Amino acid sequence: MITLQNVRKDYLVEKKSITALKKIDLTIERGEVFGIIGHSGAGKSTLIRCINLLEKPTMGSIIVDGQDLTRLSPSQLQTARREIGMIFQHFNLLSSATIYENIAFPLRLSKRSKSEIDKKVRDLLELVGLADHAKKYPAQLSGGQKQRVGIARALANDPKVLLCDEATSALDPMTTQSILKLLSDINKKLGLTIVLITHEMHVIREICDRVGVIDGGEIVELGPVAEVFLNPKQSITQEFVEQVSDFDFPEELLEQYKKMPAPERACHQVVQVSFLGDTTFQPVLFQVLQSLPVQFNILHGTINRIKDTPFGRLVLEITGEPDDARDAVKHLQERGLRVEVLL
Amino acid sequence: MDFNDLFVNIQWADIWTACGETLYMVAISTLFTALIGLPLGVLVVLTSPGHLLQNRLVYAVLSFIINIFRSIPFIILLIMLIPFTQILVGTSIGVTAAIPPLVIGSAPFFARLVEVSLREVDKGVIEMAQSMGATTWQIISRVLLPEARSGIIAGITITLVALVGYTAMAGVIGGGGLGDLAIRFGYQRFQTDVMIVTTVIMIVLVQVFQTLGDKLVRRFNRK
Structure with a gap:
């Protein structure tokens, strides 16, 4: 579904080049929940933002559903992006628009008819359990509810891929659980491919099928979650596994x-x-x-x-x-x- | 003492005419200020480094022009623009002739206010729109302007109030209005009563504009 080939990203900071991603080769299968875990500064944010080209890679190609995004014209890229939903750590809702309008936003961008928009928005409000809040404004909602709006909005164009940029990092543990459950349900119900980045191993353990550990701009370990959990090879992976380990064997x-x-x-x-x-x-x-x-x-x-x-x-x-x-x-x-x- | 003795010099008919002239100048020039200043402010933000239409040259030129007009005292601008006004509206004296310099004097000021409120818009929201495949125009019309709406309304209010002050100088080119009356009668002919009445009316005008503006800002602020 998603293939990153030889992806490299350099930033120019005060005339000095800084490498955020060294050489990423990664294939994400259709319908799987793929997690990328790393410390801040490891390059995970850059990596997920490369997938929809919010960050343009310096080198390499990004192939989503058979299409190399790095070779598209700006208008082709805009169309391709409608197939890739994204949710954010800080939700990024329009504060001046109602919940209804926030969810309708991507549909208005693609100029759908009024009745089509209305039906879709109502369905999505139902899906994320916010049907009673349609007329409210984001400031009136809790963090978890805001992220639900973000999810509904990301699903509006029936995307094939959902990118989650630290989607639960600003939420409390209980709310995190409910958002993760919602994502997991959506993955099963709609067969949506989900890519998420996080610094929290419990998020990976909760919903991911496979996990990649990123460190210093490179994927240092990759595999099915259970395998990585039970047999972490790199010391950084062991560190992450320790985070959630309740197996404290008294030596x-x-x-x-x-x-x-x-x-x-x-x-x-x-x-x-x-x-x-x-x-x-x-x-x-x-x-x-x-x-x-x-x-x-x-x-x-x-x-x-x-x-x-x-x-x-x-x-x-x-x-x-x-x-x-x-x-x-x-x-x-x-x-x-x-x-x-x-x- | 009779009430009318206090205001011996007041010609109420003149006062109302002047009031009408002031409102006319303020209304028309606010309209044109918004029409010019809003796109100008948007363009400055979009072409600034790191923004959607990042363009060093356009940004530098626009910023320079804005600064030039903001640094010329309005009274000087009024005189400097006489030939331009003549070409634009066919006359260089009177109420209508005051409008081009009023607009040119306040549009750059308003553009800066627009710039400030657009910069307040969360970068993440712009990024969200990009990730959903929004075009630059859609980002301006559906994200930047609505999100900055209450800030822009506050900017219009500030501009409106500043324009009430600027119109006082329009008398130099025969622009009329309350300020002109205050200077010619109240100051130059020592008619203190005229000075007081015109000043009070202007205070009331400013209060009304500011209160209405604040109301609108509150109405549109959803944060």
Whole structure:
């Protein structure tokens, strides 16, 4: 749906050239929710603004739905942009226009008929749950309601792509949840491709299918969200994953095992087991217990969700003969669990 | 003492005529000031660095012209423009002859006020319009002007009030009006009563204009 090829962006700041994007190659599939996460200044804002050419890349091409935007004339670009909706951190609503008129704005730009506009606006007000607020002005709404107006407005022209520029960063946690849910619903209902940028990992965990981590103007890590979560490779990715991790394993627990005399130590193994998806709810541990003469002692654990996928992490103490313990680990791995031996 | 003794020199008919002349000059020149100053202000903002129609040369030239006219004292401008007025309206004296210099004196001033209120418009909103495929003209007519509406109305009010003051000098070219009456009778002939009456009327005019303007600003301000 969206392909960025060899995209580079340099800015001229006080006659010095600053590189915001070094070399971005990225493909975003039709219908997916793609998240880009990075610290401020990493280039994520520039990246999303390159997709609808609010920022013109210095080099490279931006292909949206088969069309290279960098090769279009200004008027062709205006038409192409109507297929790409965008929502903003600070909503960017017209303060002088009612909610109704704000949503009608893109439709008026493309000169639709009055009755067509009215029908579309009413439908959208319904979709975002603001039907009672049509005649109000933005100043009379809360932040979450303003973003709903922004979303309705972005959907007015039935775009194929929705770009979200830090759409929830100015909202409180509860409102953020409701906006993310709305976006997720829209993605499912309309099959819309969503690209979002954020500095908050929980946003990624909540609704994204895939995530790209951007640092210093480069995508340093890319993959399905669950994979990146469970196995972050770059240290910056680990940092982001830490943000939302409620898995605080107390390292002192390991101390008591280290103090054990060698023969006894050999019969105690401590492992961390990660479950993802269906295995989370299968009686995997029980099955292993039945087939091997070992005991499990759960030291620590959490169960959580990544988008719609449940995942869990447990720290287990396996007590038994070293060979049996090794077999137990093998069994767990065979059942699709990720097992990491801690001690 | 009889009420009329206080105002021995007042010729009410003259006062009302002068009042009409002032209103006529202010109304027509405000209209033309808005017609010239508004596009001028919009153009200055759009051609300024980092804006939609960024153009160093046009911006520098416009800004320079505006500054020139803003730095000439109105009384001098009135005289300097006599030949131009002659060509434009066919006469260089009278109420109508006062209008071209009034407009040329206040349009650059109003253009700066328009510029200030347009710069107040959130950059993000302009960007939003661009992202939705708006043309430059659509951004001006559907975003910039509506969003700056209350600021522009406030600017018109300020200009209107300034014009009431400027018309006082129109007497130099036989422009008439309340200010002219105040100078010729009140000041030059020491008729204090004329001075007081004309001044009071002008104060009332300014108050009325300002109150109406403020009302409109409040009505259109949605922030």
